[in-house]
Amino acid sequence: MGTSVETQTLRGAARAYLEFGRQLHEDVGAALPRCSIPSTAIPTPDGGFTATYGAAYTAVDLGARACADVFTAVGNALIRVANHYEDQEAENTKLFGGRPIAAPAFPAPREMSTAPSGAEVGRFVAAEAGIILTLEIATYRLMVAAAAIPALFVHFAGIAALALLKDPLPYFDAAGGWGSLEEHLALAGAQVLPLAERVVNEAKWEGAGADAFLNFVSNQFDPAVNQLSALVSELKNQCVTMGVVMSAADISYLIGTSLITTGLVVAAGNPEPGTRLAAGWGFATQYVLEVGALVVEIAGTAAAVALTNGGITTETAKLNGYFGTESRELAVNSAALTPQRMTEIQTWERGGWTNARVPDPA
Numbered sequence: 001m002g003t004s005v006e007t008q009t010l011r012g013a014a015r016a017y018l019e020f021g022r023q024l025h026e027d028v029g030a031a032l033p034r035c036s037i038p039s040t041a042i043p044t045p046d047g048g049f050t051a052t053y054g055a056a057y058t059a060v061d062l063g064a065r066a067c068a069d070v071f072t073a074v075g076n077a078l079i080r081v082a083n084h085y086e087d088q089e090a091e092n093t094k095l096f097g098g099r100p101i102a103a104p105a106f107p108a109p110r111e112m113s114t115a116p117s118g119a120e121v122g123r124f125v126a127a128e129a130g131i132i133l134t135l136e137i138a139t140y141r142l143m144v145a146a147a148a149i150p151a152l153f154v155h156f157a158g159i160a161a162l163a164l165l166k167d168p169l170p171y172f173d174a175a176g177g178w179g180s181l182e183e184h185l186a187l188a189g190a191q192v193l194p195l196a197e198r199v200v201n202e203a204k205w206e207g208a209g210a211d212a213f214l215n216f217v218s219n220q221f222d223p224a225v226n227q228l229s230a231l232v233s234e235l236k237n238q239c240v241t242m243g244v245v246m247s248a249a250d251i252s253y254l255i256g257t258s259l260i261t262t263g264l265v266v267a268a269g270n271p272e273p274g275t276r277l278a279a280g281w282g283f284a285t286q287y288v289l290e291v292g293a294l295v296v297e298i299a300g301t302a303a304a305v306a307l308t309n310g311g312i313t314t315e316t317a318k319l320n321g322y323f324g325t326e327s328r329e330l331a332v333n334s335a336a337l338t339p340q341r342m343t344e345i346q347t348w349e350r351g352g353w354t355n356a357r358v359p360d361p362a
Contacts, residue, residue: 007082009203013195014078020188021071027184028064032057034177035235039114041170043246050114052309056235056316057112063228063319064181069104070221071188074213076101077345078199081209101342135165135250138257142287145264149280157291164294165250171243178236185229193222212344224322231315238312249297256290 035057042050080101139158146154196217200210260283267279 005082005085005205006203007085010078010082010085010199010205013199013203014075014082016191016195017071017075017078020184020191021068021075023184024064024068024071024188027181028061028068031177031180032061032064035060035174035181035239036112037114037170037174041167041246042114043166043242044164048309049242052312052316053235053238054112056231056312058109059316059319060181060228060231060235061110062107063224063231063322064185065107066104067188067221067225067228069107073101073104073342074217074221074345077213077342080346081205101346131167131169131250132165135254136162138254138261142257142261142264145261145268146280146284146287148268149264149277149284151264151281151284154284154287157288161253161291161294165253166246168243168246168250171239171246175236175239175243178232178239182229182232182236185225185232189222189226189229192225193218196222209345216345220322224319227315227319227322231312231319234311234315238309245297249294252297253290253294257287260287260290 037050037053139162143155143158196214199205200214205213263283263286264280267276267283270276270279
């Protein structure tokens, strides 16, 4: 049976898929490194944040690069099909060596590094070190003021406070990285299925190849892209939450410590010993209570992490489910293109390519 195929529509869809693949590869290379969280920003205790966030980071990295490769492979396959229907097999030979488009190899996993990069070190020295230095100076001034009373027990609380407080800025930078990736995935996710339906309906491509193409995109690839987008959105929201909570902890500590330090200085200048001691120890006690509140606030951060970790874990498991096996390892056997799927998509009436080593679909 002959088929009249609108090859320009096929080529238009192919160009769109190729562009999605190119842009996604570019976004992963530019945006994802921003999303790593250095050790200087990880909360103490971390409430399971490091393990969960790191696993999600790896899953997004693998999923995004795999999706980009699938976009590229599908785009090239559609070009090959269009060339066939225009009797341009010589063009296929020139572009693809006369061979079918191969299924993309699945990318190797990459773990998130918590070591600050060169750019992060520079930023840390220029900006974030200033935040930490400000907190340390405020604590030091408090200790000096307390020593004049003397109320030296505040030193232990001050050391504990500095150990708890962390740099919030990397979370906002990471949220920006996730946001950049989210924008492209949202656009791609909204176009993947409509493009496939346009290829089949408007281009009038029929047969086993068209059926295999639409089945793969609608039942496996489109849900995987949307799940990847959902996980990226969840990670962006978590980073914003962490940045806000930790910024609030730093600011409230700085304000409270400055006020208490002023009170201690005034108390130390009181010539009446009894009043001086009473006021000084009162302010010192107030500082210890402030550090206790800080501990509670940091515990609240850990609780917020635990709460958002549940969502991150769920979304990561779903993404791994689209790409993975029962062991939940990401592998090229589900939403990623296998040789068999690529064979099916590049099949056409009257003698399309067949690979004897790839079994016919059940």
